[in-house]
Amino acid sequence: MPSPTRIWTLAHPTAGLDGDRERLEFDFERIVENAVGCDIALGVNASMDRLDLNDLMARAAVEAGALIAIGSDAHSAAQLDLTGYGVFQARWGWIESRSVVNTRRWTELNRWLERRELNQSPDTRETNSPCKSRRGIKMSTWT
Numbered sequence: 001m002p003s004p005t006r007i008w009t010l011a012h013p014t015a016g017l018d019g020d021r022e023r024l025e026f027d028f029e030r031i032v033e034n035a036v037g038c039d040i041a042l043g044v045n046a047s048m049d050r051l052d053l054n055d056l057m058a059r060a061a062v063e064a065g066a067l068i069a070i071g072s073d074a075h076s077a078a079q080l081d082l083t084g085y086g087v088f089q090a091r092w093g094w095i096e097s098r099s100v101v102n103t104r105r106w107t108e109l110n111r112w113l114e115r116r117e118l119n120q121s122p123d124t125r126e127t128n129s130p131c132k133s134r135r136g137i138k139m140s141t142w143t
Contacts, residue, residue: 008116009069009101010035011043014052028057029064036065039116041101044093046086047073055093062099069101 013031035042042061045052053061058068070086072079090100097103101112 007038007040008113009041009043009071011069011071012045012052013042013057028060032061032064032066035061035067039067039112041067041069044068044070044086044090044095045073046071046082046084046089048082048085053089053093055089057093058090058095059093062093062095066099067101068095068099070103 010031013028014026032042034040042053042058044058053068062068068090070083070090072081072083072086074080074082101109104112
């Protein structure tokens with residue numbers, strides 16, 4: 001069973017909430033570089049109040065080798081219908097399904113999760129981890 005401290009997806013990268021909270025200023029290229037190096041998917045949020053990552057950021061992330069995860073940001077079952085807005089956001093960024101982790105068949109998704117679990121296990125993290133950001137970059141820089 002994966003530890004709850006593992007990171008598979010970075011959701012709400014800009015932390016913005018339209019009309020309520022301004023988007024964060026951050027080093028997007030560094031976030032993408034570390035997401036690619038750590039095999040962490042970046043979230044495309046389907047909430048109309050967020051739509052984060054936007055289409056341009058999602059496209060740039062995928063071009064740099066990052067994976068995308070489309071999330072509904074649902075806080076109730078009724079809000080699961082919002083997922084379509086995330087799909088539209090990804091389409092506007094010309095994101096293909098092969099770059100979206102939650103469009104994969106279960107066997108392929110499970111292989112990705114298992115590979116990530118192995119790469120993030122305490123026994124292999126320091127020597128075998130493909131995560132380039134583990135050395136010198138604290139996870140707090142991701143928030």
